[in-house]
Amino acid sequence: MTSTTTDHLAAARALDATDPLAAFRTRFAGIDDGSSDIVAYLDGNSLGRPTRASLDRIGRFLVEGWGGRLIRGWDEEWMELPFTIGDALGANVLGAAPGQTFVGDSTTVTLYKLARAAADARPGRSEIVLDTDNFPTDRYVLDGIARERGLTLRWIEADTSAGVTPEQVEAVVGPQTALVVLSHVAYRSGYLADVPAITRIAHASGALVLWDLCHSAGSVPVDLDAWGVDLAAGCTYKYLNGGPGSPAFGYVRAGLQNTLAQPIQGWMGADDVFAMGPEYRPAAGIRRFISGTPPIVGMLAMQDTIAMIAECGMPAVRAKSVALTEFAITVAEDLLSPFGLTLASPRESERRGGHVTLNHPAMRQVTAALWQRDVIPDYRDPNGLRLGLSPLSTSFEETYRGVAAVRDALDELP
Numbered sequence: 001m002t003s004t005t006t007d008h009l010a011a012a013r014a015l016d017a018t019d020p021l022a023a024f025r026t027r028f029a030g031i032d033d034g035s036s037d038i039v040a041y042l043d044g045n046s047l048g049r050p051t052r053a054s055l056d057r058i059g060r061f062l063v064e065g066w067g068g069r070l071i072r073g074w075d076e077e078w079m080e081l082p083f084t085i086g087d088a089l090g091a092n093v094l095g096a097a098p099g100q101t102f103v104g105d106s107t108t109v110t111l112y113k114l115a116r117a118a119a120d121a122r123p124g125r126s127e128i129v130l131d132t133d134n135f136p137t138d139r140y141v142l143d144g145i146a147r148e149r150g151l152t153l154r155w156i157e158a159d160t161s162a163g164v165t166p167e168q169v170e171a172v173v174g175p176q177t178a179l180v181v182l183s184h185v186a187y188r189s190g191y192l193a194d195v196p197a198i199t200r201i202a203h204a205s206g207a208l209v210l211w212d213l214c215h216s217a218g219s220v221p222v223d224l225d226a227w228g229v230d231l232a233a234g235c236t237y238k239y240l241n242g243g244p245g246s247p248a249f250g251y252v253r254a255g256l257q258n259t260l261a262q263p264i265q266g267w268m269g270a271d272d273v274f275a276m277g278p279e280y281r282p283a284a285g286i287r288r289f290i291s292g293t294p295p296i297v298g299m300l301a302m303q304d305t306i307a308m309i310a311e312c313g314m315p316a317v318r319a320k321s322v323a324l325t326e327f328a329i330t331v332a333e334d335l336l337s338p339f340g341l342t343l344a345s346p347r348e349s350e351r352r353g354g355h356v357t358l359n360h361p362a363m364r365q366v367t368a369a370l371w372q373r374d375v376i377p378d379y380r381d382p383n384g385l386r387l388g389l390s391p392l393s394t395s396f397e398e399t400y401r402g403v404a405a406v407r408d409a410l411d412e413l414p
């Protein structure tokens, strides 16, 4: 028996009423404050919403920090900000002890710096393992590094509705593998990779591992130190609400840091920044992974989301994320299956991250029609509509309204 839309709306309202994180939603700008016409924002895995705390923080920074402290701000706070925010991220989001996380460049540049340093740290090994469905920037960066260093890319064929399994990694790694680079949560399907198992397999062959955490940081618990991860990088403008173009974070395991030489040798990563000596000598520790002047303005907003996560804890964030994706799938299967839609994300919640992908040949058109109606999911080729559900800011009712709007748009197709 199928449920009615009224049943789903009532279920959504009941879930919102008992949601322990419901109050966090009121801390975001543009929600229930009359400033926005958005009916359902389901793209928090591309660009998270701003928090009200960030509106204040950025305003205060312009007047008091930049305007008031001027150049003194560098000595007083900003020089250390890539590492103080990195440590806060490490403690509350990444499971990383202090001194291993930095914030600075884009995800693309951070991936490049870490992957090239890692490939160089395994001389005599000729291959980088990656998968066919990783985000384009990861594949392009590794292709460039392979050309620069005369290495071979060893591809794992990934299922676009699932992701890379430990067995697939086991089948390709060996004494020739320098580095394995994979995503924790697959950007297309939302598949959640088994990081500890894959990391162990890579290590058993003597390779280093670099994880892309763009779609997991702030939505799925991450335990980098306990999992024995070597290197990681991830976005801050998705579930961490850092704002458009906010800089990425990078993680380098403590024991590895001083053995790595990153390729963009800038003055800010030198051992004595203001000595301005004739040649580059890398700083000891995590500072060596910084290159030039860090983008301080871009680092402001993410601090407010890190503080919210510190307040509620990643297990609560994950519990809400699982509940949201479960609910989205239940409603989608009920309302959308008559249109021949298929679920292109794992059905089991233990293998699913914070977004759900629904496949249908008309999804490109449907997404465009929804944007016209202030319902905002996103679209990824070949046929996928992605529902990115942000645990701190998305409500169950918003999720229901989004899925119901997909049904209406499909119904109206010529």
Ligand SMILES: Cc1ncc(COP(=O)(O)O)c(C=O)c1O
Binding pocket: 046, 106, 107, 108, 109, 135, 137, 138, 183, 187, 212, 214, 215, 235, 248
């Ligand atoms: C898995 C993954 N890696 C990397 C990136 C982006 O890199 P950048 O922040 O340099 O644009 C994205 C962006 O959506 C992503 O989803």
